Amino acid sequence: MKFIINEKAYMYEQPKTLKEVAIDLKVNQPLAATVNKRLRELNYIPTKDADIEFLSYTNADAIKIYESTLRYVIAMAVHRLYPSAKIRFNYSVSRAMLAVFDSFDGILNQRVLNDIEAEVKKIIDSDFLIERKRISIGEAINIYQKLDMPDKVEILKYRDEDYVNLYECHKYLNYMFGYMLPSTGYLKTFNFILYHPGFLIQYPRAEMDGQIPVFKDEPNFGKALKEITKWGRIIRGNSIPKMNEYAKDYTTSVDFVNMCETKHNHQLNELGDMIESNMDTIRLIGIAGPSSSGKTTFSNRLRIELMTRGLRPVMISIDDYYFGKDRAPKNPDGTPDLEHVEALDIKQFNADMLQLIQGESVTLPHFNFNTGKREKGRTIKISENSPIIIEGIHALNEKMTQSIPKHQKFNIYISPQTQLHIDNHNPISITEIRLLRRIVRDQKYRNSSAIDTMDMWPSVRRGEFKWIYPTQREANYVYNSELTYELAVLKKHAVTQLRAIPKENKHFITANRILKFLKYFKDIDDDIVPCNSLLREFIGGSSFNS
Incomplete structure (x- = not known):
């Protein structure tokens, strides 16, 4: 060979x-x-x-294998120390995982965490082999029942194949819905941090060249995480089998969709209260978040929410302040970096916002993306009850609004934050939910294939790490744009595109990984999704589309 x-x-x-x-x-x-x-x-x-x-370590797919193996070893360590305990993994803040105990006879304190860490290191130092086994569904159910893993038994009910893969390591059996390292000794580095209500697990990141990022607590996300946990209790679990129970018939599907949408309404109402009660000082509302977070629909829904309170918000697009490709900073390969903050006319934006807030009339620019040039736009003047809403990747960047005092700005960070699981040991990636949204939207509105979207995704992600995530600490409010039912809707739009990616294409790896968990979801009909839903921004039919 x-x-x-x-x-x-x-x-x-x-x-x-x-x-x-x-x-x-x-x-x-x-x-x-x-x-x-x-x-x-x-x-x-x-x-x-x-x-x-x-x-x-610099490859994202390889790091996913590292992370899956680390979860496996942690679950193995907990099982060895506390056989009756049930641990659940969630994607969390500061590029880490949050592990929580759903069942634990005791208090998770630093002593317990030290014991878990010591057991994990013992398993790693032993360099136990991790071997893949293919067994029948019936055998797997028997094994999971003996291990008291009902969540894994439940997901097998939705598996089309008559077999299942398991990994065995020193007589411990489990499956992480992904590939694994050949032995425990391949795990070289990780950190545990006690973080209520569980502990954070840090691991090497591909975008950090295989290094573990410095932990930065995000206090603004504390409330969002608390609400996610509360939501999980309300719907009695954030697993795929639970989602499928809600999708079993039309009536339960409608109720579940409306529950999720009402959760968004509650956040909008809370935001409306906060902004209205401070309208004597708030003049500018900035909205930023990573790609496919639903910024456009959210901005419109917030505008309507504020209008019901007698306010007259004005929406201004930061994109209209682009210089154009010829004046944009350059990437290392010489191409224009259109996501760079210096690709925008910062000086003019600051001047226009300040003049508007001071009560003057301003003629705004309009960027013509067909010609790549700025043109003369509308002339506006705002009143005291007209907050300015700006939305874009740089909306929370202080450079964009440095002429406006901080007390006159209200910043909102929007992103889907979820704790949706295949089972307790296998959380679904928030990033891949956003990628799915974008694949569906790009096909719907730009006639772009999944391959086209995935070709752009690494550049999009680089821009997020450079320009969006560092500004999230400026947020006064974190808006969780996830809709727990959305994968049951997005599935039918995305599966055909993902299956069309040939095996020899570099994106087949990602497509295959996403298809592996999408196939477990029961469908929910598009017709049930309200016309003003944030999800309509991606599947089409939004009442905000002109």
């Missing part, structure tokens, strides 16, 4: 695991590999000629 690795050819007479090939070639810190562009575990054995690329 001939393997092409880093443009060099290597001949092998006998099949070898990727792990063995990596050892032969002294590959530095491999976590996984692609074989003819298919993601493979290091235990995989290629049986024919192949192009192989080993993946390490």
Whole structure:
């Protein structure tokens, strides 16, 4: 067999695991590999000629395998120390996971956390093999019942295949709905931080070149996390089987959709109260958040909410202040960086906002994206009960509004924050929910394929880390834009596109991972989704679309 690795050819007479090939070639810190562009575990054995690329800590797919294995080992450690305890993993703040106990005979304090950490390190130091096993659904149900994992038993009811994969490590059995490292010793670094109501798990991040980010507490997210936990109790669990119970018939689907939408209404009402009670000082409302958070629909719904309170908000687009490609800062490859804050006319924006707040008339610019030039726009003048709403990735950036005192600004950070799970040990990525939203929206409104959207996604993510996440601390309010029912609606729009991605395409890995959990959801009809729902921004039919 001939393997092409880093443009060099290597001949092998006998099949070898990727792990063995990596050892032969002294590959530095491999976590996984692609074989003819298919993601493979290091235990995989290629049986024919192949192009192989080993993946390490700077690769997002490899880091997902690292994270899955770390969750597995933590669950294993908890099971060894506290056999009756039930631990649940959630994606959380500051690029970490939050682990909480749903059942624990005691108090989670620093001593308990130290014991868990010591057991995890013991398992890692032992370098136990992690072996994949394929068994029947019936066998899996028996195993999970003996381990008292009813959440895993429930999800198997929605599996089409008559088999299931499990991973065995030193007689411990579990499955993390993803690939795993070949042994526990591959886990090199992690941090635990006691963080009510559980503990945070930090791990290497691809966007940090495999380093663990410095922990930065986000106090504004504390309330949002508390509300997410409360919501989980209200709907009696945030797992796919629970979502499917709500989707079992039309009546329960309608009730569930309306419950989720009313949760959004409550947040809007709370925001309305906060802004109205401070309208003697608030003159500008900034709205920012990562891609596909629903900023456009939210801005319109907030505008309507404020209008019901006798206010007359004015919406101004930051995009109209673009200089154009020729004056934008350059990326390292020489292309224009249109997401850079300096791609905007900051000086003019500040001047216009200040004049409006001072009661003067201002002729706003209008950026014509067809010609790539700024043109003369509308002339406006605002009254004392007309707060200015600005929305965009730089809306919370102080540079954009440095001429306006902080007490005159009210900043809102919007993002979907969820604790939706396949089962207790397998949270669904918030980032992949946003990617799904964008895939559906881009196809609907731009006739772009999933491949086109996924080609752009790394650049979008880089812009988020550079320009959006650092400004979230400026927020006075965190608006949670998740709709717990949304994947049951998005599924039918996205599945066909994701399945159309060929196996040899570089995005097949991501598409296949998303399809693996989407297939478990029962559908909810689009017709049930209200016309002013934030979800309509992505699936179409929004009452705010002109």
